[in-house]
Amino acid sequence: FAQAKKYDMVTVVKITGINWFNRMEQGVKKFATDTKMNATQTGPAQADAAQQAAIIEDLIARRPAAIAVVPFSPETLEPVLKKAMDRGIVVVTHEASNQKNTMWDVEAFDNTAFGARLMDRLSKCMGGSGKYAVFVGSLTSKTHNEWADGGINRQKAAYKGMQMVATKQETYDDADKAYERAKEILRAYPDIKGFQGSASTDVAGIGRAIEEAGLAGKTCVYGTSLPSIAGKYLDTGAVDGIGFWDPADAGYVMNKVAQMVLDGKKITNGMNLGIKGYNKVSVKGKVITGQAFVDVDKSNYKQYPF
Amino acid sequence: MSGLLGEPAAARAPSSTWRSLTRRPELVTLLLIVALSLTIGLINDRFFSVQNGVDLLRSSIRTGIFALGVLTVLAAGGIDVSFTAIGVFALYVTTKLTMSVWPDAPFALMALASLAIGLGLGLVNGLIVYRFRVPSLIVTIGTQYVYRGALLAFVGTAYITDLPRAMDAFGRATLLQTTTADGIRVSLPAAFLVLVAVALLTWYVLRRTLLGRAVYAVGGSLPIAERLGFNVGRVLLFVFGYAGLLAGLGGLVHGAMNRQANPFDLVGSELDIIAAVVLGGARVTGGTGSVPGTLLGVVLVVIINNSLILMGVPSTWQKVVIGAIILVASGIFARRSATA
Amino acid sequence: MTHDSSTPTAPSTGEVLLRLTDVTKTFGGVQALRGVSLDLHAGEVYHLLGENGSGKSTLIKIISGAQPPSGGTITVRGRTYRRLRALDALEAGIETVYQDLSLFPNLSVAENVALSSQLVRGGGRLARPLDPAEVRRVASEALTRVGLPTSEDFLDTAVDELPIAVRQLVAIARSTVIRASLVIMDEPTAALTQREVENLIGIVDRLRADGVSVLFVTHKLDEAYRIGGNLVVLRDGQKVAQGRLADHTKAEVAYLMTGQTLDRTTYRAGSPQEEILLEVSGLTRRGAFSDVSFTLRRGEVLGVTGLLDSGRNELAHALSGVRPADAGKMRVGGRDARLRSPRDAIDLGVGYVPEDRLTEGLFLEKSIRENMIVSVLDRLLGRARTLSAERAERLAGDLVRDLRVATPNVELPVQSLSGGNQQRVLVARWLATRPRVLILHGPTMGVDVGSKDALYRLVQDLAQRGLGVLIVSDDLPELLMNCDRVLVMRHGRVAREFSVPGLDEATLTRELLDDRPLAPSPAPPGGLLAAAPEKGGD
Amino acid sequence: MRLPHLDPYLRFLLLANLVIVLFAALRSGGTFVGIDNLQSMATQLPELGLLALAVMLAMISGGGGIDLSVVATANLAAITAGLTSRALFSADEQATAFTLTFVAVALLVGAACGFLNGLLVSGLRFAPILATLGTLQVYTGVAIVLTSGTAVIGFGDGLTELGGGTLLGLPYPMWVFLIVAALLAFVLGRTRFGLRLYLMGTNAKAAHFAGIRTRTIVLATYTLSGLLAATSGILFAARANSAKADYGSSYLLIAILIAVMGGVNPSGGFGRVLSLVLAAVALQFVSSTMNLLSLSNFLKDFTWGLLLLLSVVLTNSTFRWWTSRPRKEVNAGT
Numbered sequence A: 001f002a003q004a005k006k007y008d009m010v011t012v013v014k015i016t017g018i019n020w021f022n023r024m025e026q027g028v029k030k031f032a033t034d035t036k037m038n039a040t041q042t043g044p045a046q047a048d049a050a051q052q053a054a055i056i057e058d059l060i061a062r063r064p065a066a067i068a069v070v071p072f073s074p075e076t077l078e079p080v081l082k083k084a085m086d087r088g089i090v091v092v093t094h095e096a097s098n099q100k101n102t103m104w105d106v107e108a109f110d111n112t113a114f115g116a117r118l119m120d121r122l123s124k125c126m127g128g129s130g131k132y133a134v135f136v137g138s139l140t141s142k143t144h145n146e147w148a149d150g151g152i153n154r155q156k157a158a159y160k161g162m163q164m165v166a167t168k169q170e171t172y173d174d175a176d177k178a179y180e181r182a183k184e185i186l187r188a189y190p191d192i193k194g195f196q197g198s199a200s201t202d203v204a205g206i207g208r209a210i211e212e213a214g215l216a217g218k219t220c221v222y223g224t225s226l227p228s229i230a231g232k233y234l235d236t237g238a239v240d241g242i243g244f245w246d247p248a249d250a251g252y253v254m255n256k257v258a259q260m261v262l263d264g265k266k267i268t269n270g271m272n273l274g275i276k277g278y279n280k281v282s283v284k285g286k287v288i289t290g291q292a293f294v295d296v297d298k299s300n301y302k303q304y305p306f
Numbered sequence B: 001m002s003g004l005l006g007e008p009a010a011a012r013a014p015s016s017t018w019r020s021l022t023r024r025p026e027l028v029t030l031l032l033i034v035a036l037s038l039t040i041g042l043i044n045d046r047f048f049s050v051q052n053g054v055d056l057l058r059s060s061i062r063t064g065i066f067a068l069g070v071l072t073v074l075a076a077g078g079i080d081v082s083f084t085a086i087g088v089f090a091l092y093v094t095t096k097l098t099m100s101v102w103p104d105a106p107f108a109l110m111a112l113a114s115l116a117i118g119l120g121l122g123l124v125n126g127l128i129v130y131r132f133r134v135p136s137l138i139v140t141i142g143t144q145y146v147y148r149g150a151l152l153a154f155v156g157t158a159y160i161t162d163l164p165r166a167m168d169a170f171g172r173a174t175l176l177q178t179t180t181a182d183g184i185r186v187s188l189p190a191a192f193l194v195l196v197a198v199a200l201l202t203w204y205v206l207r208r209t210l211l212g213r214a215v216y217a218v219g220g221s222l223p224i225a226e227r228l229g230f231n232v233g234r235v236l237l238f239v240f241g242y243a244g245l246l247a248g249l250g251g252l253v254h255g256a257m258n259r260q261a262n263p264f265d266l267v268g269s270e271l272d273i274i275a276a277v278v279l280g281g282a283r284v285t286g287g288t289g290s291v292p293g294t295l296l297g298v299v300l301v302v303i304i305n306n307s308l309i310l311m312g313v314p315s316t317w318q319k320v321v322i323g324a325i326i327l328v329a330s331g332i333f334a335r336r337s338a339t340a
Numbered sequence C: 001m002t003h004d005s006s007t008p009t010a011p012s013t014g015e016v017l018l019r020l021t022d023v024t025k026t027f028g029g030v031q032a033l034r035g036v037s038l039d040l041h042a043g044e045v046y047h048l049l050g051e052n053g054s055g056k057s058t059l060i061k062i063i064s065g066a067q068p069p070s071g072g073t074i075t076v077r078g079r080t081y082r083r084l085r086a087l088d089a090l091e092a093g094i095e096t097v098y099q100d101l102s103l104f105p106n107l108s109v110a111e112n113v114a115l116s117s118q119l120v121r122g123g124g125r126l127a128r129p130l131d132p133a134e135v136r137r138v139a140s141e142a143l144t145r146v147g148l149p150t151s152e153d154f155l156d157t158a159v160d161e162l163p164i165a166v167r168q169l170v171a172i173a174r175s176t177v178i179r180a181s182l183v184i185m186d187e188p189t190a191a192l193t194q195r196e197v198e199n200l201i202g203i204v205d206r207l208r209a210d211g212v213s214v215l216f217v218t219h220k221l222d223e224a225y226r227i228g229g230n231l232v233v234l235r236d237g238q239k240v241a242q243g244r245l246a247d248h249t250k251a252e253v254a255y256l257m258t259g260q261t262l263d264r265t266t267y268r269a270g271s272p273q274e275e276i277l278l279e280v281s282g283l284t285r286r287g288a289f290s291d292v293s294f295t296l297r298r299g300e301v302l303g304v305t306g307l308l309d310s311g312r313n314e315l316a317h318a319l320s321g322v323r324p325a326d327a328g329k330m331r332v333g334g335r336d337a338r339l340r341s342p343r344d345a346i347d348l349g350v351g352y353v354p355e356d357r358l359t360e361g362l363f364l365e366k367s368i369r370e371n372m373i374v375s376v377l378d379r380l381l382g383r384a385r386t387l388s389a390e391r392a393e394r395l396a397g398d399l400v401r402d403l404r405v406a407t408p409n410v411e412l413p414v415q416s417l418s419g420g421n422q423q424r425v426l427v428a429r430w431l432a433t434r435p436r437v438l439i440l441h442g443p444t445m446g447v448d449v450g451s452k453d454a455l456y457r458l459v460q461d462l463a464q465r466g467l468g469v470l471i472v473s474d475d476l477p478e479l480l481m482n483c484d485r486v487l488v489m490r491h492g493r494v495a496r497e498f499s500v501p502g503l504d505e506a507t508l509t510r511e512l513l514d515d516r517p518l519a520p521s522p523a524p525p526g527g528l529l530a531a532a533p534e535k536g537g538d
Numbered sequence D: 001m002r003l004p005h006l007d008p009y010l011r012f013l014l015l016a017n018l019v020i021v022l023f024a025a026l027r028s029g030g031t032f033v034g035i036d037n038l039q040s041m042a043t044q045l046p047e048l049g050l051l052a053l054a055v056m057l058a059m060i061s062g063g064g065g066i067d068l069s070v071v072a073t074a075n076l077a078a079i080t081a082g083l084t085s086r087a088l089f090s091a092d093e094q095a096t097a098f099t100l101t102f103v104a105v106a107l108l109v110g111a112a113c114g115f116l117n118g119l120l121v122s123g124l125r126f127a128p129i130l131a132t133l134g135t136l137q138v139y140t141g142v143a144i145v146l147t148s149g150t151a152v153i154g155f156g157d158g159l160t161e162l163g164g165g166t167l168l169g170l171p172y173p174m175w176v177f178l179i180v181a182a183l184l185a186f187v188l189g190r191t192r193f194g195l196r197l198y199l200m201g202t203n204a205k206a207a208h209f210a211g212i213r214t215r216t217i218v219l220a221t222y223t224l225s226g227l228l229a230a231t232s233g234i235l236f237a238a239r240a241n242s243a244k245a246d247y248g249s250s251y252l253l254i255a256i257l258i259a260v261m262g263g264v265n266p267s268g269g270f271g272r273v274l275s276l277v278l279a280a281v282a283l284q285f286v287s288s289t290m291n292l293l294s295l296s297n298f299l300k301d302f303t304w305g306l307l308l309l310l311s312v313v314l315t316n317s318t319f320r321w322w323t324s325r326p327r328k329e330v331n332a333g334t
Ligand SMILES: Nc1ncnc2c1ncn2[C@@H]1O[C@H](COP(=O)(O)OP(=O)(O)OP(=O)(O)O)[C@@H](O)[C@H]1O
Pocket: C027, C028, C030, C031, C032, C050, C051, C052, C053, C054, C055, C056, C057, C058, C059, C416, C417, C418, C419, C420, C421, C446, C448
């Protein structure tokens, strides 16, 4: 079937409609325009692994040439992705470096390194000492916990003057919950100096709490987020910096990798996939890792209009 | 003919404490709050600080507004699980509309739009429930899916973080403000006034108008209310409309305080809010519940949800602890109604 | 005792208050009313009589606006309606004390009494302020009229905390709030005992003196005669007679209602055998009854009566396992029995037909068949221990035939039956358990003369077949006609035991109302208001 | 066997299914009725269907009966089963022992969870909505404590086969669902327990007076609910070859939606397995149609809600629709 020029390629995201994946869809669309492939994006209406699996089940019946997936929970998708591959569908994943049933997994960067990088910035801002707290979207989210642990481990290794308070707090990917948790941290540890967030909504909630408490200048807040979500808190200084990777690029690269597989092309260590951050990817097993870190702060976030 | 009630009325009273707890279930809630606070305070004395008190009040605002709507529906013997969808619908549509039409619109106008949307969607609930005589749980599950589905499929999915000016200002406005010894600014938002106003209004309507008593009458027995000449259709339209109205308001206040209009918000929290109302003494079977009780129930739930870090509960255990506290609280309520 | 009221001598010349013209009502295929025309005059008392299912309640619902008629018109004070809304009726001064009382269980006494008058005052408009002080004032006035207390505490008590007799009076109080022109009472005495009935009659007299009309629905002919006035008889949805009650003998009225002559004065035929089926000694439940002892023999019919607070209801519940006793002994069929639940009672052969068939007895939305077989499922097993549909149908069919339940199909919901037939379904359920001892609690409440007759024959037949029957009732003629012995309870104790032959109603009544303390004076179990709410049978 | 009586719900659901299938088949150019899609649907439906059956049982039992803890129960059952079996056996080398242990432990845990719900509701008289909301939190919490939120993975060939294999062209999960549904229909329709449950749901007080041991029935019903939820959990695990505390978190409301769309009366006493199955099928059809036609999943939610509203509008229900009992309210017990 490799002769077919115009492939049917579907990207399945964790949840449809949120800013992050809306941005990813722009990348998918750009890929479609660039390559004239029939590339589309879909995803469940609720953040639930079960619903994502159901969508992939249904997709298999449609027999697209390739499925690119951002798994909500990689483990739970193994069987259904295996089924897809058994039916000859090309499977590419993202944010799932431990996925077994995939042909290629595309990572914008190494998650542990990304977490450590956020910690480096946090530590620098805090002057290497003081109390800090760590938030994750949920304890069941693998990537969030990898970032969080990457940061925590880096602190333990390199910044002995810093001290984490409480345990990793769950915010259910909800800015309001993050706000409540941050407020409670402020009550329990009034001398808190830093926060590291994981869900894109975390820093928005933390920033709001910090701003209200009038602590923008006295605390440091870093986390994964998007400029569109964190921008106004970056402006006021309540949030000091965020890190992310461009979901559009990731969407583009996933589809591109899938197309290469369909076209029978090889992917090798050090290869240039033609997108910034993926110019010199490292390939280890099935995992393709780029260096697509984007670190922004007040000064430059406006360059990323998403 | 006076022999019938020979015993003076005061001669009864099997146990007056239980009786008063039966008549005033909000006392149970109050006791629970006191007990829980003492426990938490023992573990961490920061619980008894101005900062904590103000924060808890602030956290009660949104839940409180929604809960008062839920109370009205429960009192009439219905249940509403669509109010969160109504709230987020009103919030998002109002914000999006304002941003595209008149970003400088006064907040009052936005509030009016939100209230109107909430009222409209609530009335749809009431209309279906009454016209087709369907249990309200069924109808409102359906409308929750319809309202949320319509919002996300036809209106939009992107967060709006750039809010209309007046809305942003309202979200930041504070009522009173102090700074703690640790240099942390503590403030009670102006939105608290909204909760106070809504609580007073709801109290007045439920306690001091015929409509309010009709709500409880319908909750006691709908067929009897009908037979005695109460316009049951109006009552049902009122309760669902009012719940929708408050949901619309609650949604907007939530958005303003949260400084973003996120169409994925709120839905999913309806059971927690209903639980707060029930822990405030309203029964799911209808005909009971009061405004003070509901507010206390909200405070109870807010304390449960916002004291785990103070208590030092590790996050893996937080759900277990929350569940256990809910069970203990419901257990005390169950004992109360068993003796009622 | 004889309350020879000031019966007007001539048919009233008062204005026509309410006129029904050719009113019909159909429910699906059932013709409940077939063209009833009727005039009610001001200041008169009417008794609406008729068999179960003859259309009495339906007629009342149409007059009070609870249901629209299918045809015909209603004229109230010169205005003619095709359909009278509940509010129209109230505004026209038609007040109804429904058979089910129609009180709001969750609202306070004061609100129950005063709310509808507030509604009427505002013409049905709900959006109007309500002054709690005004509500209390209005309620207090009405409560005084029926002899209930007006203390703050009582006004604030939720109705579901009250015993049934007090509720009945609260409902009556409500009907006196508005200056009514017509008060309708659907079996208002069903839950009342002798003493409260006297009270009610007093109220009726005063209403009549005030020029208010009263329309009674009742199955108790004796009471109708005590009150006097006019009668209206329905049969099969048609009015078959109207006139002065005094012009008809009881037998004639019974004939008008049923089309048959029923002139039995006593049903008791057989006599008890030696064998003791049930032996109760020292049975006690704190706060309800104490030290109750008696025996029931094979083939015997034993009556138990008492005022509402006498402990008779609680005794019935203890004997049937619904709410077990705390102390004392029960022996069934010669063996010690500990009843902890109705199931235990059934297993021992004790059956209990509860007093309130609607909430304690029937599954209204479920079929007649299911209602009949529920307590004997263990006997209806077919292959693989599943329920045999065939056996169930056969049993239900037999029972419907034996008890002459008027229904075309056992699969219909029980709520499609009239009250008397519903009662038969319930009795059928218990007969199916093949009890040795059958406890009938208020067995003919709301049951018409014809059905009563059938039921009494059945009781005698059962005794003949060797059952022991215990009738707990406040219908004294019923006890006198059916029993061998009658126990009178007072203050939670058996005050006196009578042998029926030679006993008359007056003696029984005296014993019932006797206020002298009993010999070994027990702590009184509290007044009417102290009785535990009727709920929570666990 | 008597033919099922065509009540309004059945009529509506049959019609709805027909319309959806015709629409989907035409619009998808036949893919909808292709074997792949049919199998895909038949794999997805059972998990939700079983959860809906569990909710239905609690609802039938009356007194505001509902089980909000079904999804939490399913996950806790799968997680404990996974942890236990992995501790005892190797998933790959002792597949049979592993699978049997897994199923046994899952069912046991499910029954225990259900039993606890039943105890709270019947013995301690908790309002079911509060009791199961509390246990929902506790069960999910315990699952998180046990796993720190991570997935338990690798359940071996036995379970994978159960999740992905077919027999006579029908996926195993569907077989499980059909058999369980048939058993349940049998229990509800033909046994003493079933009749007692329906009667108790209609009027608990009358049931007590009629000699039904209502507490036992409530206890048994919630336990059965837990068992059904655990069965669903086994299917979760088999299909995902893993178990996780947050799996199917959106399923609770959907399960309730299916139950009420299938004509289960939340006030108790009414509800039929067949209607519920048809409701589940209808929702599955809608969902798969949307996916096949690349329509938004929000539109799917919208359509589900609309379908439910349509079902209540078009079927003139005969049951109690408001909380109060129709007559003699003043006498009504708790
Ligand atoms: N809502 C209804 N649906 C169907 N049939 C009804 C309905 N209401 C009344 N009926 C039928 O109409 C007839 C008259 O009933 P009605 O209740 O008026 O009798 P009744 O004289 O009050 O009897 P009872 O003495 O038992 O109270 C009965 O056959 C009854 O079954």
